[in-house]
């Protein structure tokens with residue numbers, strides 16, 4: 001068996017320890033005589049798995065009691081509709097468009113009400129986060145929406161926007177559990193887990209209780225109502241049971257690693273190795289303004305498309321996978337999520353140095 005350094009933006013690298021544990025438990029989960037994949041989601045054994053997962057996530061993020069944690073399906077993209085359907089009481093919301101995912105959410109919301117673009121960084125290919133200290137947010141807006149870490153462009157909000165008292169809704173798919181957050185600053189925090197937590201198929205929604213109501217837009221499907229899932233503790237129908245089990249293992253791994261403060265330190269250290277190299281390289285350069293750089297997704301280019309392609313191919317042959325940038329932007333991108341070991345980044349930089357020397 002040999003494992004590569006996987007820099008995929010998602011689905012992405014998971015802690016090897018977690019994968020080994022899951023492998024050990026594959027045929028017989030803790031004496032149950034069956035795999036977690038095979039067991040009833042109403043069984044006692046599974047009930048403990050999902051309850052423990054929720055509790056561990058609450059511990060890690062310090063989630064206050066007046067927030068619900070929901071394990072849902074449909075990926076992050078389903079939330080693009082679910083959020084307006086459930087939260088647009090005045091049929092009006094403010095969107096800050098900092099990349100493709102924010103833009104998709106903004107476009108989807110237009111189906112359900114008035115989605116107002118209050119800021120954007122599209123003028124410079126989403127390479128920065130706009131100043132959000134004094135935006136023109138409508139008095140009757142139901143919420144302000146952000147994508148906190150822009151997976152494709154590699155930007156991250158270092159300071160949350162001034163929402164002028166409106167509910168903040170954040171897509172944190174690609175920075176989930178990468179550092180501590182103050183949950184109380186948000187109305188909704190959600191993310192697909194396949195970037196930084198677990199296998200695709202699960203989306204976690206952390207939502208303040210007062211936002212969970214029966215007063216949803218007419219025609220909202222039962223399955224897309226937060227209240228239905230909150231009342232049933234994520235067991236209204238069959239949840240993505242195996243995926244939640246793996247997420248639970250990753251939560252335990254994060255606790256063992258020392259929690260989110262420690263992850264932040266580790267992630268800063270990892271990202272610095274790569275950014276420091278990019279800042280002094282004569283061949284490679286980062287595409288994001290330094291003050292808005294993501295700790296998780298690091299896009300870079302050589303400035304020559306053919307050389308980019310050569311780099312990606314040679315890197316792959318050397319065991320560094322998935323370094324090609326998103327199909328819409330080209331270049332390269334190294335996603336260095338929680339589970340990417342520091343050696344992975346150190347070795348990548350060593351390889352980049354060699355490539356630079358050979359191709360200058």
Ligand SMILES: *Cc1c(COP(=O)(O)O)cnc(C)c1O
Pocket residue numbers: 010074075076077078101147149150151171172173174192195
């Ligand atoms: C990947 C990603 C999405 C889309 O996730 P799906 O689960 O494929 O719907 C949405 N937002 C962000 C920030 C992402 O990184």
